Amino acid sequence: MSEPPAVEAGRHPAVEVDRHPAVEVDRVTRTFGDVVALDDVSLTVQPGEAVGVLGPNGAGKSTLLSLLAGLRRPTSGTVRLAGGDPRQAATRSRLGVTPQATGLPQTLKVGEVVDFVAGHHRDPLPREEVLGRFELSDLRGRQCGGLSGGQQRRLAVALAFVGRPDVVLLDEPTTGLDVPARHALWGAVRGFVAAGGTLLLTSHYLEEVEALAQRVVVVDHGRVLAEGTVAEVRGRTALRRVRFGAPAGAVPAQLTAGARVVADGSREQRWELLVPDADAFVRALVTAGVAFRDLEVAAASLEEAFLALTGERAAGAGVPA
Template identity: 65%
Template sequence: MSAVEVSGVTRRFGTVVALDDVSLEVGHGELVGLLGPNGAGKSTLLSLVSGQRRPDAGEVRLDGRDPRDPRARTTLGLTPQETGLPATLRVREVVDFVGGHYPDPVPTGELLDQFGLDDLGKRQTGSLSGGQKRRLAVALSLVGRPRVVLLDEPTTGLDVSGRAALWDAIRAYHASGGTVLLTSHYLEEVQALAERVVVIDHGTVLADDSLAAILRRVGVRRVQLTDGDGVRQEHLVADSDAFVRDLVTSGTRFSDLEIRGASLEEAFGQLVAHGNEGALR
């Protein structure tokens, strides 16, 4: 049984097709990054998996059950893009309240310590900064010891240290056997966390593969060198070996040659640019 199974799902909002015959399977213990531009259908897909919406066609299963079944959602943790926290409740009270909906919640003090919120336990949530609220929102998704966690842009608005702390928490949850499906506009975030990448655009899946395979499929290499005038140059090429051979045979003077694979950002740009042409079908 898969942790998440989406089969032939279509979802419309009026005349807009947000998802068009999408199929996706996430196994237990996977950490999958969901990438796509604004309006691609990422958040819509998560809303179907979490049971907040129903598909117009197709089927969604969470641990083998309809996600609208409350029994299925007891195994689910969720951080939406925007979280409405009761402004007058204290941080510790919010964690206690949400944890009370689960049979075996993480102790409040332990959770607050893990997310660096222990000194904020007596603060009202309305007085928290945007980054502090975001950390609390992700913490709440893990309070019930879920088997599956859906994270929609989990580190939006966080500074570098806050983002690193959340990355550590996500890695720790995944290392314990948890399943993670996350969306992010920070492409380096998906590259740092995900084992598998699903690229969506215009409501369709353009690519679904391991992170390494996505980068290999694009075939772009970044070549940096210093020319004869001491100017540092950078080239994106499909065949770095041929590029270097041409440099050598042409007698071009260069030094400090550096070649590396494409970043996920470069891969993502090419996947979206060429996906509608069927280049990756």
């Protein structure tokens, strides 16, 4: 499948996007009664950056996006979007948003919904361009109520780009999509960033964050735990993935006591473990006289680093949200 053409980011003189960070969150706290959703959070995203926000359910990710979208005010601290207040219409005109839950008008056709959203923007993308980029052209005459959940989600994401935004916020953008549809959407989003657009996304799919984001922010209990490139966030934990060949039962139990065993040699005599100290583990294998072969040591994946950073609460949740 070929990459779709870039979704060009808009340039409106009402907002001086080139003179300010695209997103500025400065010591923001947001409470809901006794619940602290965000606790002294700071984050800066420069124009043209793609940043993924990871965290378990209830970590504060959706609250952060709602503040950037101007839907809520911070309890304390400041939020700026392209140098402006996101609650002001002139600032929000440069923003595209796909929230975690969207409601589409069930009786309107797909093409009519795109036209309706386009009517709220000064210089929207042409309808057929939007539909083509997000592989919705064949659905233009279908009522939204007759779309599958995945098709509705694709349309909801496409609508975020109709107004040629400079900044796009995507909250769980590909929930409900099959793999081909997800990769097609990724291509459109990559084109937007390549054209100079700024992206901030949350996702259940850590593969998605690795595929789209240049930088990752890990949050939990409303606080930032780690921030950096994917490689840097991985490096915040000492976990290493060790793979080697050896028969099942060849590795003494005491050597695996502090490791997470992914494969125990019972399938094709392949072992795979996540260990906190790869050098010490390999030395222990040699000392114990384990006849291993084809040894590989690699950094932990983003998902493994995420689970290590957020601890048992995230592990119990299974995946971030």
